């Protein structure tokens with residue numbers, strides 16, 4: 001079972017990973033975007049960690065809904081509302097239980113990913129964060145490690161695709177040959193989950 005502290009550690013581990021990888025995320029956003037993905041997420045996850053320390057939400061659902069709200073309020077780019085929605089809707093689906101099981105988490109995350117798809121209108125293959133998140137939730141029933149591998153694979157597989165959503169889609173065919181920054185950061189989010197689960 002996973003408690004509020006587990007989810008807080010997931011957010012902290014994600015923030016640390018974003019700090020380490022910010023330059024790479026921004027570099028990926030340079031040829032097919034506006035070179036701000038790393039700094040957007042850095043600002044957002046710094047604020048998330050700060051808020052979680054201050055408000056000390058007591059349930060898994062409260063941790064994620066608070067984190068999601070904070071991302072929405074601090075990140076101006078497309079990724080803020082999308083990641084904010086992912087966490088907020090996942091948190092909402094977890095309800096107010098003090099502890100949740102792996103199956104609950106997998107189902108809640110599926111709800112969150114569906115909300116991202118609805119908000120952004122992206123389907124798998126459109127070269128977005130959805131390309132890492134969907135395979136990750138599909139694999140989460142097996143293990144956290146399987147979800148991490150699936151997300152990493154999904155992110156790598158965005159390189160040959162032509163973007164159909166977001167800023168990169170304005171480039172048309174010129175978006176081909178570059179890995180999507182959002183799919184890459186989604187893989188970091190899932191890797192942080194596997195890390196705090198000890199896998």
Ligand code: ADP
Nearest residue numbers: 037077078079120122128129165166181182183
């Ligand atoms: P912005 O494009 O506003 O500068 P970011 O650079 O922070 O925002 O985030 C860009 C990432 O957001 C993309 O790499 C992509 O993965 C994701 N993204 C953009 N638009 C969408 C969308 N409609 N649906 C899903 N993901 C999207």
Ligand code: MG
Nearest residue numbers: 033034036037
């Ligand atoms: Mg950008």
Ligand code: MG
Nearest residue numbers: 034036077078
């Ligand atoms: Mg931007």
